Amino acid sequence: xxxxxxxxxxxxxxxxxxxxxxxxxxxxxxxxxxxxxxxxxxxxxxxxxxxxxxxxxxxxxxxxxxxxxxxxxxxxxxxxxxxxxxxxxxxxxxxxxxxxxxxxxxxxxxxxxxxxxxxxxxxxxxxxxxxxxxxxxxxxxxxxxxxxxxxxxxxxxxxxxxxxxxxxxxxxxxxxxxxxxxxxxxxxxxxxxxxxx
Amino acid sequence: xxxxxxxxxxxxxxxxxxxxxxxxxxxxxxxxxxxxxxxxxxxxxxxxxxxxxxxxxxxxxxxxxxxxxxxxxxxxxxxxxxxxxxxxxxxxxxxxxxxxxxxxxxxxxxxxxxxxxxxxxxxxxxxxxxxxxxxxxx
Numbered sequence: 001x002x003x004x005x006x007x008x009x010x011x012x013x014x015x016x017x018x019x020x021x022x023x024x025x026x027x028x029x030x031x032x033x034x035x036x037x038x039x040x041x042x043x044x045x046x047x048x049x050x051x052x053x054x055x056x057x058x059x060x061x062x063x064x065x066x067x068x069x070x071x072x073x074x075x076x077x078x079x080x081x082x083x084x085x086x087x088x089x090x091x092x093x094x095x096x097x098x099x100x101x102x103x104x105x106x107x108x109x110x111x112x113x114x115x116x117x118x119x120x121x122x123x124x125x126x127x128x129x130x131x132x133x134x135x136x137x138x139x140x141x142x143x144x145x146x147x148x149x150x151x152x153x154x155x156x157x158x159x160x161x162x163x164x165x166x167x168x169x170x171x172x173x174x175x176x177x178x179x180x181x182x183x184x185x186x187x188x189x190x191x192x193x194x195x196x197x
Numbered sequence: 198x199x200x201x202x203x204x205x206x207x208x209x210x211x212x213x214x215x216x217x218x219x220x221x222x223x224x225x226x227x228x229x230x231x232x233x234x235x236x237x238x239x240x241x242x243x244x245x246x247x248x249x250x251x252x253x254x255x256x257x258x259x260x261x262x263x264x265x266x267x268x269x270x271x272x273x274x275x276x277x278x279x280x281x282x283x284x285x286x287x288x289x290x291x292x293x294x295x296x297x298x299x300x301x302x303x304x305x306x307x308x309x310x311x312x313x314x315x316x317x318x319x320x321x322x323x324x325x326x327x328x329x330x331x332x333x334x335x
Contacts, residue, residue, distance in 0.1 A: 020227075040230070044253035048223030051215075052254075055227020058211065079216025087213060178258040182230045189232065 001136055003097045003160040004029045007068070009137065010144050014038070014066060017148075018056055018185065021068040022049045024104025025164030026097060030068065032165060035172065037184035043174060047077025050084065050094055057089035060185065062192060064091050064148065071098040071112045072105070074119060084153060085127030093147040094155045101162035120157040130154040200238065218243035222250030226260045236314070237264045241286040242279075244325070251323050252293065261317035261324075265310065268299075268327040290325055297325040303332055 003026060011033045019039045021027045027041035042049045053067035074080070074096055084094065100113035111117040123131045130152055134140035140158050147154035204212045215221045218239045225235040239247065244266050255262045269276075270283015290297045296316065300306045309326055317324045 042254065044257055045223070045250050048219065048226075048250050048254055051220045051223025052227040052230070054213075055224035055229075056231050057227075058213070058224075059228050059231035059233040077217075077220060080220055083213075083215050083220055174257055175259040178230070178260060182232070185230055186232050 001134070001140065001158065001160050002163060003099065003158075004032075004163075004165070005137060006097070006140050006158055006160065007033060009141055013144070013148060017064040017066045018060065019066045019068065020049045020052050020056070022046065022070050022073045024168075026068055026070060026104075028165045028168050028170070031170050031172075035170070037180055038188075039177075040181040041170070041172075041177060046073045047080065049073060050080045051077070053092055053094065054080075054084060054087060054089060056185075057092040058087060060189070061089075061091055063185075063188070064093065065089070067092065067094045069094060069096045071096060071100060071110050071119060072102040075111055075117070078122065081123050081126035081128065081155075084155075088153050090152050092153050093144070094153070095144065095147075096155065096157045097160050098157055099160045099162040103162050103164055107162065120155070123155045123157070128153060128155050132156045134158045204238075218247040219250040222247050222254055222262065225262055226254055226258070229260055234314070235263065236310070237262060238267075239264065240267045240269055241327075242269070242282045244286065245282055245289065248289070248293070251295070255323050256293075259321040261321050263310075263314045263317040264323060264325045265313075266325050266327050268329050271329065273330050286327070293323075295323050295325050296320070297327055299327045299329055301329050301331040306332060 007029050021030050021041050023043045027043060049069050050067050053065050057065040096119055098112050098119055100110055102108045102110055112119060120131050120133045132143040134143050134156060143156045147156060204210050213224055221237050225237055228235045270279035274280060274283060298309060300309050313324050313326045
């Protein structure tokens with residue numbers, strides 16, 4: 001299974017959610033499908049995408065927050081799984097693409113290579129109730145749709161091949177992405193309030 | 198009374214406790230994107246452990262951070278294990294170009310926190326208020 005195909009499959013479902021991705025290949029593949037104002041690409045600070053997701057989810061409970069993470073990033077911040085379990089944001093879906101590789105920083109093997117470290121088991125052990133694994137597109141699609149419909153924190157560990165895009169580059173400066181993402185969230189909030197009135 | 202206990206009891210504050218300080222940088226950024234105010238509370242060794250997040254998230258993306266940093270390992274510190282971190286904290290803050298102030302007077306610390314928050318927001322930058330031993334209750 002390829003991550004780019006997974007992203008392609010869920011892309012139509014992302015328009016009404018807040019999406020945070022990790023750096024490198026994952027960010028680029030999402031961007032290549034078409035940037036949207038509700039996407040934030042964390043191009044550095046490995047490990048913190050899920051922490052940003054938690055901060056968003058707790059403070060915008062009416063929004064669904066989707067974090068597109070990776071094995072290398074999660075391994076740099078394993079404590080995040082325990083913090084997520086403790087605060088259990090009902091509106092957050094944490095998708096971890098596990099390619100067993102630090103692909104965007106040189107393609108070196110990560111601890112999950114050949115199944116040595118089991119991130120789904122760590123997530124369960126951290127206290128997260130809804131943890132799914134996916135090794136093929138059908139499983140992935142079902143797990144994601146289930147998580148989008150569920151009113152509870154969900155973690156999905158998707159095993160994907162260690163391949164990325166041929167070219168890198170975005171017409172989007174990093175602070176520009178942050179400013180626009182924040183403004184977009186404020187506009188959605190305002191729109192939601194005006195709909196209620 | 199411990200500050201954390203007071204924060205836990207305050208209905209206007211949502212206290213989020215983390216496993217490691219760098220997580221809090223991400224959570225604060227998320228809260229900022231969500232349009233909410235935040236304060237970060239950590240010890241200076243936690244600040245030292247959070248530097249990559251401060252540099253590669255907050256500074257890289259112009260996200261304001263208002264950090265209240267309990268300064269251990271400074272004048273009057275009796276415990277050896279705090280001293281190395283305490284000695285380098287100010288130099289690290291300077292190297293990172295993070296504006297900082299010392300808070301020494303309990304009567305003034307409230308105003309200092311408000312000013313730190315205002316400056317973080319206007320500069321879109323991390324700022325630090327160093328909470329010294331003078332503020333600690335016996």
